[in-house]
């Protein structure tokens with residue numbers, strides 16, 4: 001304004017345009033520089049003035065701020081100790097702490113303490129037989145007196161000679177005792193001694209007596225059949241085979257075939273001992289029969305049989321007949337015979353001490369007849385090699401295996417898988433090099449014919465065949481003999497059909 005007035009001294013002032021004075025004000029502010037950049041010209045007079053302006057503005061802002069006092073809110077009324085005790089007795093907390101309501105009453109002379117608290121006339125309880133436990137120990141733990149335990153043990157010892165199954169439940173009733181310093185007498189004990197026997201001990205007239213309750217048991221073996229899907233174990237389990245039976249089945253099968261070669265479409269057939277009580281409990285026993293119908297390859301038909309005091313698994317197809325040697329130890333064609341020939345790798349003519357069978361990589365190799373494995377392992381140009389001693393100075397050798405499925409000293413049967421075709425050692429491709437030794441020297445395998453005596457003969461063989469036919473005639477699945485009848489355990493004798 002003063003600039004404008006000064007200008008007006010000279011000439012008559014022209015009416016200033018609004019844009020004009022605004023521009024002048026801007027020019028003046030630029031010249032004075034009210035808010036200098038504190039990042040530049042540090043230390044100069046203008047910088048200090050800027051700093052002072054900054055402090056001044058901050059101080060003004062702080063001075064004008066409303067302050068940081070807490071905002072007061074409404075609070076509940078304070079409880080006195082007595083009031084709190086009253087409230088606390090109505091809360092759920094004391095219940096958790098043993099219903100301590102905070103109030104305690106001292107007894108006065110009006111209260112007479114009981115000399116003897118009354119006893120319950122009977123105690124009913126359940127005990128359980130643990131693993132590696134005995135009936136006597138379980139009873140003692142439950143509070144049965146030593147005298148009663150000894151009496152019970154002598155009374156039922158014969159029924160539980162095989163031990164009571166772990167997990168068996170004991171229903172116990174302890175009766176009234178004559179005085180406090182004596183143990184309660186056993187009034188009743190009931191438990192399952194075996195799958196087919198229940199025991200009940202009672203004390204009529206003060207003397208323990210035992211009642212044996214037979215439980216009917218169906219001993220019909222269980223047959224399970226099905227088709228192998230992705231896994232033979234899972235397929236068999238899915239069809240209801242007990243795990244124990246499937247495991248036993250696989251142990252038998254693995255001696256006869258490569259588990260990896262069992263695939264979709266093969267049919268398994270399992271017969272196992274199976275005891276089924278009318279109460280619904282079951283007991284799975286030993287495996288009796290293992291069958292495998294292969295979609296391709298040799299089918300397996302194994303029956304457990306005891307002969308001459310030894311229980312063994314017999315391949316049903318081969319039992320009982322006088323047999324020659326297997327036509328070939330592997331499924332394949334003969335590609336090279338015995339005798340002088342040009343060696344395919346070494347290049348010169350030399351003796352070929354066996355015969356070669358061309359076969360697919362991984363095909364199973366079978367023992368040509370029964371014997372004992374004399375060697376199984378790596379053997380120079382033979383690669384993975386198995387030699388079986390057959391008696392009578394004869395031995396057979398199987399070379400170039402990809403995998404060996406026999407161990408030295410093992411007894412093998414005719415047709416048992418001892419390894420798989422490969423190309424280990426001096427070999428140009430997967431094949432089986434098969435040798436026959438007579439008194440240690442190789443001979444032409446085709447020149448010797450093995451015959452073996454029958455494993456079973458006469459009545460033994462007839463019984464074997466009858467048992468096999470019986471198992472194969474079994475209806476698959478669980479045979480529910482008890483479904484129709486109402487249980488009447490004490491009046492029906494124990495069923496023991498075999």
Ligand SMILES: [Zn+2]
Pocket residue numbers: 336352354355356432433434
């Ligand atoms: Zn060869």
